[in-house]
Amino acid sequence: MAEQLARKIEQIVRKVSGIAHGPVVLHEPFFNGNERQYVTDCIDTNWVSTVGKYVNLFEQQISRTTGVKHTIATINGTAALHICLQLAGVQPGDEVLMQALTFVASANAIAYCNATPHFIDVSPVSLGVCPERLREHLKAATSMQNGILLNKVTGRPIRALMVMHTFGHPSQLDELLSICNEYGLKMIEDAAEAIGSEYHGRHVGNHGLISALSFNGNKTITTGGGGAILTNDDHLAQQARHLTTTGKVTHIWEYHHDCIAYNYRLPNINAALGCAQLEQLGDVIMKKRVLASRYQHEFKQVADLSFFNEMPGVKSNYWLNAVILKTPDMETRNQLLNTLNADGIMVRPIWNLMNRLPMYAACPAADLSISHQLEQSVINIPSSPSF
């Protein structure tokens, strides 16, 4: 059965990508605009490091693209998340709610704050934190004391909810935000995968207190490595800039630093690449959405699989397209992954659940039955905008 299904997937991927023979990669960067010109400009003018006009320009352009007032460019998306959590008031010994089904960086950023991830199930319609399951879990497993939400089992404060927009598909932000308001939780958006995605007409990253983007090489647009902190709060933006710039107090010659901080700023040479990439974002998102709709059409005739579509009311960037086995089965999933990768069709499973990783195995977790099913059934298929 898996053999036949693998052949069918390969047929569709080759048809949609137009690559009849040889390897088809999962997600390839594209450099079709002003990338060479801007990077060369950095080298020619000696402005290659953490200050320079491209950093400022990149930050302005990200703010314009997302509609978020402040952008602070960072060395990568994980560093951006680390600062977001710190500025949301996450303290050592706290717990932070997050989906178990995500890339490991979401959990690592929490651990960098000496806090503990607390895992919640995802919704099968958004692949993000499930609002109903989150609410049920909070009702059963927490109590409010002196305005602080406590985990009844561990006794630790639960300070925040980190929401992740899986494969670029926006989470159910209105519902999640209303739960956060009800329980006094800060909402942080891990929008690493979601540049160009909108929730009810507004770019993601606008809904929580503070958000993170990533511009890693495999993301929708890239700066080589890079990320950004987004916030509409003036004070948090100022602190984010300070914390990512070694806590240096601005002065013409003096080295005064007023807190333990980080060297997390994005170099100018990376920002130059980003400026050129951003000029092509609209075109890239359009191509990715066309690709998704062609896949969707083709996979309609495959009885054992469903193509994952955006929910009503959102616009996804379709960073990585995904097909889902209608009957979750690890063995079939692994056979498909083996066969297709051997044939040069680069496919990947969704992530292992965070609570399966050794360092997060002992963390608190709600019922994760939907995540378990998705872990056994989701496969990402080639999604380059150049197809």
Ligand SMILES: *Cc1c(COP(=O)(O)O)cnc(C)c1O
């Ligand atoms: C890519 C990614 C990150 C981290 O971004 P880096 O730039 O690679 O550090 C964080 N969270 C999620 C969900 C991601 O996909």
